[in-house]
Amino acid sequence: MPKHSLLALLMAGAVFAPAAAIAQAVPIGNPVAGAELYQYECAACHQIGEDAEHRIGPHLNRIFDRRAGSHAEFRYSEALARQGRDGLHWDFVRLDAYIENPRSLVSGTNMAYPGLEDPVERADLIAFIRAFSDQPQNIPEAAPTAFAPEVRLPPEVLAIEGDPEYGAFLSAECTTCHQRSGAHAGIPGIVGWPEEDFVVAMHAYKKRLRPHEVMQNLAQRLDDEEIAALAAYFAKLGRD
Amino acid sequence: MKLNRRVFLGTASAAAAALSAPAVMGQARPRVVVIGGGSGGGTAARYLATDSDGALDVTLIEPSRMYYTCYFSNLYMGGFWDFDKLGHDYGNMALRGVNIIHDWAMAVDRDAQTVTLGSGGKVSYDRLVVSPGIDFVDGAVPGWDVSKQSLMPHAYKSGTQAQLLKAQVENMREGGTYCMVAPPNPYRCPPGPYERISMVAHVLSERNPTAKILIVDPKENFSKQGLFEEGWQTHYPGMVERIGPDFGGDRVEVRPDEMEVIIDGMVEKVDVCNVIPAQKAGKIAELAGLTNDAGWAPVKPEDMRSLMDDNVFVLGDASQQGAMPKSGFSANSQAKVVSNVIRGELTGSRVFPARYSNTCWSLIATNDGVKVGASYEPGAEQIESVSSFISQTGEDAELRRQTFEESIGWYNGIVADIFG
């Protein structure tokens, strides 16, 4: 994601979400403002919502996660169709780029739209469009509905070291798969490891050096202190 | 220096300080009642009892003496898992200090803070956890109701229904048709119906290779669709046909006594018919006044607390929380958050920010496992999905076998986490 738009998103989130002690998921944007923008910027060419049909542009229902140029009944430019064949799928980042400047993403597109400069407006618009695509409660793999909070806990809290009580709480997320008994079958045992090995392994998932997506996804939102707390907890579990 | 995290986490700690007083003064222990001993309620009861080390009085109300998991019931149908291995009893939970009442919760009086049992007795609570799973929407599939579930099983609450459907598939006439009436969103386990199709296809391709499978589906698309369709094409070519809403998949009725399915006015004779109707929260959630017009119990994203009552938490399938799919994994994950929050409020223990996650595996054929998963964070109004992953089409056989083995690891992990 271009840096400036991420910043804008975070700002948009700060305006939109109520102030909270705990970092919340950052909304994509404000869908109510987005609805208004849609009427003004897109509705002349694109229908969306129940019974939407192709007009000058294709309808935009279920556009998230869709391969670009993939409505068989719509006549796309060769340029957009080719991007689709190359594997372009619509997600937040691609939609954002296309709406900002259609030709930057698809040089020969025949979407005659000059582009929307303001990143906050684009985020609001995309938040509105997101609601007409698949929802994760029905299709878990569907595009995310928000962004992960940048900081989960205040910095003072992050200064705590290897907190065993917090480790115990965090470990509950792990024991759905890794048994407390340390059993090693199908999923490796993680009980009683030297803390350092544990920490190194978790960071390797976090950095995506180790390939497994289940663990990458889980490690991604653990910070250093949380990993330390988990390492301490599981090491102790092995000694008890 | 060790800082106390509670200081930073606002409201919960203030309430906790006030509420923890009675326990400290040696009066009766605070009482938590859990309705439903499945994935959500079972996890909550266990964690509340073990983590509070006896400081809480935890009562679980669950009519069955054995919990048969829905997860892996499809694998049982495919011949990959034993029926007995689906069943789990409450012995260990009792040993861990949970007071288990094998009875139905019939009513909840939220003013008096009591639950009425089938036997007529009453149990009072300081906090109530409601995790009753799903019930079916009356009249969702015209012609079908639970009195017809032996002719046209749903097999969507596991146990005997799964046994019945398996027997019907195995005894189907040669070249016959198995029909599934798939549910509309939202329903428990988004990939569940399609994993079942895979398992039925596996059995039929071995025992009855000229048989056909017909899916009548009101939904345009479904979870892991690309993976399932690729797998059906590879392992069971030509066997599975799906009718979506564009061809009347959303206009279906059944005649169980005639074994007929009427799709958009066209009558189809079928040999086995698996009707999975539209779903809503388990009845007791509605009786307790916790549900909305959609039939689900809305909750706060940060702690699964009912929007209708601060003393009540709703977990798992019955809740309406946002982006998490209705799954055993989700229910288990939510239960740990709730358990931490309730302990904090009643005993003054530390309350940590919610962490939610989910991974769902499915088996397509022998050693051909796939997975989908995501992380979730509380948003302002609902739980949001912030990242997701899914197995890819065209993965090599070794990776798929490993994914299947992981799913067995997960099954053994989650049942140990709840019932072990």
Ligand SMILES: Cc1cc2nc3c(=O)[nH]c(=O)nc-3n(C[C@H](O)[C@H](O)[C@H](O)COP(=O)(O)OP(=O)(O)OC[C@H]3O[C@@H](n4cnc5c(N)ncnc54)[C@H](O)[C@@H]3O)c2cc1C
């Ligand atoms: C075929 C199939 C496959 C599945 N596969 C998976 C999978 O691979 N992975 C996964 O994570 N999930 C899977 N699921 C989904 C999973 O089974 C559910 O999402 C999960 O069980 C929900 O937990 P729960 O606590 O909400 O409800 P349940 O686990 O259904 O528990 C509800 C409990 O409440 C009890 N109860 C109901 N009413 C009352 C009352 N009035 N008083 C007292 N007790 C009551 C019931 O007896 C029951 O024990 C699958 C489901 C199906 C049908």
